[in-house]
Amino acid sequence: RAAAGSPGTLARAAGPSAALLVAFVALVHVGWEIRDGEGHAFRSVFPAGVLEATSADRARRWQTDPPVVQRRLGREDRYASEALWHVQARNRAVAEGRLRAAWGENRILEQYYAPILDAPTWRSADGHRWPMAQRADIEARVDRTTGYESDAHPYPIHLWPGWAVWAAAGAMAIGPLLLARERREPLVNSR
Secondary structure, three states: OOOOOHHHHHHHHHHHHHHHHHHHHHHHHEOEEEEOOOOEEEEEOOOHHHHHHHHHHHHHHHHHOOOOOOOOOOOOOHHHHHHHHHHHHHHHHHHOOOHHHHHHHHHHHHHHOHHHHHOOOOOOOOOOOOOHHHHHHHHHHOOOOOOEEOOOOOOOOEOOOHHHHHHHHHHHHHHHHHHHHHOOOOOOOOO
């Protein structure tokens, strides 16, 4: 049987633990849909403005400090990870003969992740830009009048409103504490 104070102790531990789980989901699985003027769409953990600013930052930073070492322990560069997802999706589409998808992924890379195309990385010492002849060949062979929706991200990125996710985290942190407080026995005066 549980001791008298166990429900309160459990609530004090469960609430913050649940809130941390929701915070993790918010940081990793909640994002935005980016649409460009050509009809291409993709999901990112960055809103469009932040994605553009991060691209400019990486273009400057990677001139002298390119991402040539993949650190297993340390802070992930989410921008580089997303960029490499699109590189992989583009290359996979070419290998499978899906040129429309390959073109769409390449345009996303050129517009939003251009620094990864020319910077050496742990995946390729020469960068990831298509040779001009390959780019021109695929451009000539695809229908560019229709948009493309990327599914390059290897795990789900949900388009939930950020305020709702953080409100859920707060409710999960505070709710169990309030319930545990209501269940406490009133103190008896021993006089």
